[in-house]
Amino acid sequence: MMKDHTTKRFAYVTGLNVVITVAEFIGGFVSGSLSLLSDAVHNLSDVGAIIISFVAHIISNRRNNKNKTFGYERAETLAAFTNGIILILISIVLFIEAIERFWTPTKISGGVMLIVAIIGLVSNVISMLVMNQGGEKNLNVRSTFMHMLSDALSSVAVVIGAIFIYYWHISWIDPLMTLLVSVFVFHEACEITGKAANILMESNPDIDLEEINRIVLSFPEIKNMHHVHLWRYSDRYIMLDAHVNVDPDLTARKFELLTQKISAKLQKLGINHINFQVECERGKNDKMIVTDRE
Numbered sequence: 585m586m587k588d589h590t591t592k593r594f595a596y597v598t599g600l601n602v603v604i605t606v607a608e609f610i611g612g613f614v615s616g617s618l619s620l621l622s623d624a625v626h627n628l629s630d631v632g633a634i635i636i637s638f639v640a641h642i643i644s645n646r647r648n649n650k651n652k653t654f655g656y657e658r659a660e661t662l663a664a665f666t667n668g669i670i671l672i673l674i675s676i677v678l679f680i681e682a683i684e685r686f687w688t689p690t691k692i693s694g695g696v697m698l699i700v701a702i703i704g705l706v707s708n709v710i711s712m713l714v715m716n717q718g719g720e721k722n723l724n725v726r727s728t729f730m731h732m733l734s735d736a737l738s739s740v741a742v743v744i745g746a747i748f749i750y751y752w753h754i755s756w757i758d759p760l761m762t763l764l765v766s767v768f769v770f771h772e773a774c775e776i777t778g779k780a781a782n783i784l785m786e787s788n789p790d791i792d793l794e795e796i797n798r799i800v801l802s803f804p805e806i807k808n809m810h811h812v813h814l815w816r817y818s819d820r821y822i823m824l825d826a827h828v829n830v831d832p833d834l835t836a837r838k839f840e841l842l843t844q845k846i847s848a849k850l851q852k853l854g855i856n857h858i859n860f861q862v863e864c865e866r867g868k869n870d871k872m873i874v875t876d877r878e
Contacts (some may be wrong), residue, residue, distance in 0.1 A: 594638040597711045597732065601631050604707045604735075611700030615693040617749075617758055620700060620742055627704075630731045633667040637728045644724075657818035660724030661783045667727040668777030671734065675770035678762055685759035694750030701746050705739035712736050723783070723819055727776045734769040741765045786815035789822055791853050793872055796824070799849050805830055805842055810870035814855070823857040824850065829868045 605627040612621035640663030648655035712732035715725060741761030748757040782789075791814060800809050808829040816822050830839065839862060847858050 593714050594634060594641060594728070597714055597728070598631060598634045598638065600707055600711050601627055601634060604704050605631060607700055608704050611696055615696040615700070617697040617742070617746070620697050627735055630735060633670055633731050634728055636666055637663045637724050640724055654817060657820065658784070661780050661818060664723045664727040665777060665780035665784060667731065668773050668780060671731065671769055671773030672777065675766040675773060678766035679770070682759040682762040682766060686756065694746050698743065698746035698750055701739055701742040705736065705743055708732060708736040708739045723776070723780060730772050730776055734765070734772065737768060738765045783816050783818070788814050789816040789854070791822070791855065795853065796850065797872055800828065800846055803842060803846060805834055807831070808868050810867045810872055812872040817857070821857050822855045824855050825859045827861045827863055827867055829863050832864045
């Protein structure tokens, strides 16, 4: 049911952003506002980003098979990474255009700009609120939410700029607001891209390895743990793979029960998928992390 709700949210936000984009392109050309046009370009890229996220969400729901034994959940991570890169590129383009507009100011129709900007702001806020549900637990949804948030902030900047231009004819506020929004978008995009890259690189999700070692070795049956690999596979799974040295007389049944007890403790650290390779003598003096060069 949750996945169905997410699918509906993606579809709703996609349609709404298409309408916003068309309105802002028309309003930007009519008014001559760079910030309105840049917001339209931003929204246009968001339509593509939302479609990427939407497709990735559908793919991620597919069951695992002999070709994808882990399943398809990382499709959403790939989408988040792609969207992050898109946002970074957009923020750089907006930043450059804003700097250029400072030196080549253009006459702007504040009235048209204000009306279109308010419509865009309301629509972007609605989209943002729709995508906010469940975004903290799903990096793909989170990246889409950040697109919506950056759109909403961009619309706020355009509205503020339109007010200053309409009432006080201060045209330089238009590129200034674009500049501020581009810096914010760049910062947030780098954060999302970094998180997605860490998942794709199978990095340690900020869990203390020494604490893992302490928990595992607190069971007297385990003599040593080495060749440890810890990574986040997706938003739902954090995996641990390790070799453990045990007593030669430990039976498979006893080790199965022991593993269940260890798993229960490690779940408190967020680790929910554990795989141990049992050894008696081999590697009993090895470190937790053994590189290929050792």
